[in-house]
Amino acid sequence: MADVSHSGHTSHIANPNIGSLGVDSRKLGVWAFIGSETLFFASLITTYLVLAPVNAARADFQDPKQFLDIELTTLLAAILLASSLTMVLALAAVRRGDMRLFRVWLMSTIGLGFCFLGGQVYEFQHLYHEGVTLSSSLFGTTFFVLTGFHGTHVLIGAIWLLAVFLKVRKYPDSPENVLDVELGGLYWHFVDLVWVAIFTLIYLI
């Protein structure tokens, strides 16, 4: 069985998942996945920013400043940042074996994730009623593709964490629990990180 230390590093001798680099292959895989996701979201953000002046020059121009609601998205940013805090607290709790606090913090993270999604659905609905759709303008297309993909990632993250929660509840003594929570948490923090970039580059600037 894997011997997971306080820092989350796994013992080389006991764990067959440790590769020649001395790192748990599952953790390396998640970080590599996050690296590829970084490029994926960078390409979507680049597309939005490159096409912004093109949008302004077209006959079907829709001004983002006229439609985007800073108050709502600030609230959404706060929700995701708070969920990152609860996620890291859940990891700290499972590392020290405090399963009651672990459940509280992980369920808080999942709940905050769904609050974020609710806010995003409200924003999309509001924009739709204002006439901004996927095909109404270049702004509509690039904005919905970017934020829609991010929302989908939040949904996948929430489902991932829910699966981890159920697995830990069913097998509370499994030595893999800490790593399972850590890997789900890495993905969750990444979707928060993407929102930090989207919030600044798309909504504030």
Add this chain to the structure above:
Amino acid sequence: MSAEAHTAEHHEGTRFYWVIGAVLAVVTILEVAITFAPWPHWIIVAILLILSFMKGAAVVMYYMHLKGDFRVLQLVFIVPMLLATVMLLMFLLLFSTHVGIAG
């Protein structure tokens, strides 16, 4: 390690996460406030980019624990991040005077 020492270490650790959370919240409020400042646009953009970078770095280093983790994990994340940044800047530079693309 004694039980008392372990508990003290735990409280120290979680307190640090709360402090980081508070800093992130303050920076976010600061970001929004700056957009209303009567300063030149480029100054606002520069400050927003710096603050946003600080927020991102805090999340990666302290919440994702990349600071002090294996070098290969740092490499696997930082290299695509640098590539992404260079790609973004190069495309913006390429198309900064070319409104006609796809238009």
